[in-house]
Amino acid sequence: MIAELTANALKEDLGRSGDITTNSIFKTSTMGVAKIFAREKGILAGIPFAEAAFTQLSTDAKIKWFVSDGSKINGGDCIAEIKAPVQTILTGERTALNFLGHLSGIATKTREFVELVRGTNAKIADTRKTTPGLRSAEKYAVRLGGGTNHRMGLDDAILIKDNHIAFAGGIADAITSVKKSVGHLVKIEIEVDNLNQLEECLLHEIDAVLLDNMLADQLKKAVQIIDGRIIAEASGGVTLETVAAIAATGVDIISIGALTHSSTSLDYGLDVDIPKR
Numbered sequence: 001m002i003a004e005l006t007a008n009a010l011k012e013d014l015g016r017s018g019d020i021t022t023n024s025i026f027k028t029s030t031m032g033v034a035k036i037f038a039r040e041k042g043i044l045a046g047i048p049f050a051e052a053a054f055t056q057l058s059t060d061a062k063i064k065w066f067v068s069d070g071s072k073i074n075g076g077d078c079i080a081e082i083k084a085p086v087q088t089i090l091t092g093e094r095t096a097l098n099f100l101g102h103l104s105g106i107a108t109k110t111r112e113f114v115e116l117v118r119g120t121n122a123k124i125a126d127t128r129k130t131t132p133g134l135r136s137a138e139k140y141a142v143r144l145g146g147g148t149n150h151r152m153g154l155d156d157a158i159l160i161k162d163n164h165i166a167f168a169g170g171i172a173d174a175i176t177s178v179k180k181s182v183g184h185l186v187k188i189e190i191e192v193d194n195l196n197q198l199e200e201c202l203l204h205e206i207d208a209v210l211l212d213n214m215l216a217d218q219l220k221k222a223v224q225i226i227d228g229r230i231i232a233e234a235s236g237g238v239t240l241e242t243v244a245a246i247a248a249t250g251v252d253i254i255s256i257g258a259l260t261h262s263s264t265s266l267d268y269g270l271d272v273d274i275p276k277r
Helices: 002-014 020-025 047-055 086-116 135-144 162-168 171-181 195-201 216-226 243-247
Strands: 031-038 062-065 078-085 123-125 158-160 188-192 208-212 231-235 253-255 268-272
Touching (some): 002 086, 047 062, 047 078, 078 086, 086 243, 162 188, 171 188, 171 195, 188 195, 208 216, 216 231, 243 253
Parallel strands (some): 231 253
Antiparallel strands (some): 031 078, 062 078
């Protein structure tokens, strides 16, 4: 996964002719040294991808990391030193920093949500609202931030959503069809947006219910109705301002699409280390 995603990112940047700027200036494999600095505080994420951005370009590239993925960092912290051919450092720089910035932004935002629900039973989870082609990397970043992963894809588990129910003709029909098609080890979750639908769902053997866009008082009533029989997941429009109140209702999972689709990248920079003479 790491090798493939990084190779695709490098290919996107190198195109048909490679780094024509760097290759026009530097004709040899002269070694150089550079350092990566964090320019703001947050949670570091993306080391394997950033390292691969250099090592895939040259087997002579050596990277020393001063912190590990999932660590808290501050602006000004030196997080890595790179010793590699100058061409490798300059060509791989942007790909490496793009991975670090994007994934660290996700990990940092996830940690903010996790801290706000600390002391409750609620876990913070991501969704499938990810950047096409980068889902596995983005969900890796969520885990580094202290969150948990929802489905990796449509093949992981059954999640019967409102449109499934509409096309199927109702909750009962959708569940009946599912149970005829999947094995006993496949988990089944159903999305509902009111308490009447929840009551109907509980007439069937399911594993979880997604309580969609419910207010805190509705969620509290839903948790009381469920009474621990199945997993209660809250989702829909969750923000840093509302997540604590949602967690206080007693739900088990709070899934948040914004972790992956709206997190702001953390800022990193690469500076060449020129020996003093």
